[in-house]
Amino acid sequence: MDEQLRTKFILNIVFLLAVALLIYWGQHNLNNFEIRILNLAAIFAILGVSLNLVLGFTGMFSLGHAGFMCVGAYTTAILTMSPGSKAIIYFMEPIHPVLANIQWPLLPAILLGGITAAVFGFVIGFPALRLRDDYLAIATLGFSEIIRIIVTNTITITNGALGLKNIPSIKSLWIYWLAAILTILVIKRILNSSWGYAFRAIRDNEIAAEAMGINIFKHKLLSFTIGAFFAGLAGALMAHLITSVDPTMFRFLFTFQILLIVVLGGMGSISGSVVAALIVTIGMEVLRIVEQPMDLFGVVEIPGLPGMRMVIFSILLLLVILFYRQGLMGTREFNWDWLLNKLDRLKDRMRGEAA
């Protein structure tokens, strides 16, 4: 038992080193465009994993992730833009004087993006989490839109519909993937703790969970707020990746993409969400081809169809939901036990053949 624990500990270290090596390699050998896609995948991994905590593990049908991202993105953008850029960009109405001269370092600003989103999550969760299922979905969707409307109309803070530009750029693979790995580790530890099991208990059977003394509302609010925190964090990172934000970025369609990742990866599987985040993000880029004009064997010419990618992904989501409900991983996780077992069996078989 102890030996197994040590083996797993060593495997974990080796795995993390391998990931670090991969990032190092990528940072030096991939072009800017490719690095950008991988960074986007890291952001989607954070989004997928955090929505999975809420949806897959706590069983709350929440569709508010884009709203929380919006809060995180704007928080860090306003805090980190230089006073000079702010003076230029807020030309419709000048920025609120309190914010005009603030310029925070990136790390605390990004963290505050997450924290602000968590505060929004807490406040929204209070009324919304008294609802369940489709009602909760509609309520959170509504709140997410309300956030967008507020952002569009508080012009002296957010610059309204024009959005913000010249947000300090972060390009390094390290930052995004470190954030993603930390998120995964923290959420995994939450899920493996007594609280994680309480969340699952609520998902499995709310009435029984309550009868075991669990305060349903408090735990739902906790899970929802943690989810909002990481969504805000992802939104903040996205602001620094794209270097501009505007309210239309955080439409429902965005939440839909995260939902696709969670469902595709498997509701209730963290590793599934990470794998699906990579597949979907890279897939979205590869599928850009279908939006270009195409020439089929010189016979038919297909004009470029913008939005075609989303159609393909929607169909994919539909197919997964209809025919492959558990997604890639179901509720399973990639773990060493599984791999070690496979190896053991393989070894046994080889020995059997040798004998």
Place this chain on the structure above:
Amino acid sequence: MNKPILQTDNISMQFGGLTAVSELSIQVLPGEIVGLIGPNGAGKTTVFNMITGVYTPTLGKIYYQGNEITGLKPDRITSLGVARTFQNIRLFESMSVLENVMISKHVRLNASLAEAVLGLPRYTNNRKAQKEECIELLKRVELEDVINEPAVSLPYGKQRRLEIVRALATNPQLLLLDEPAAGMNPNESIELMQFIRRIRDEFHITVLMIEHHMEVVMGICERIYVLDYGLTLAQGNPEQIQNNEKVIEAYLGVVELDA
């Protein structure tokens, strides 16, 4: 000693126009095993739901250990020492036997989520102690060999037993069992009877149970309340109930016809 651990004072429950329970007054004394019987739809489960806070009675009051608990939330009532099982088994489907039982310990955990995430000793020690406590409990009820099995993979009888154990893990003083022998054959029922009596003695708890199997009810209940479409038809010890004209007419007779 003779102060009731549970007392309901003329509680009624109405669902729209339907009166599921009408002015029910029961008293359960510490250490008793009390039965609640009556035909399907008599309102028995509704009584449990009122006691455990799932529903708030439309009229009347409920006292637990002398304090009023009417309208408190279920988790609150559990923490006061009232635990229950369900007529249709409600296990946590995604979890193992041990994990199911450990859920009952979650609220007693003496550490914060931050400590859990950081793996600080107060959490890890606390959790380890809880795990040992649960394993010990599972040993005491002869479920130790299935500790890591998925709860839903257990045979029906063991699932029922697990539900009782999970309720016991909340450290209750009053245990409410909703048809624990449902779907069991006579042998299993007898085993269950012995089990209920044993846990009552070993854990020093009081039991209020709903049951259809008359041999179980008459075998272990010291007192019985009979409900009939919301109304209290009779109360007394098994002998009195078996000889009660009204009960025979309304209920026992029917069961014999069924049997």
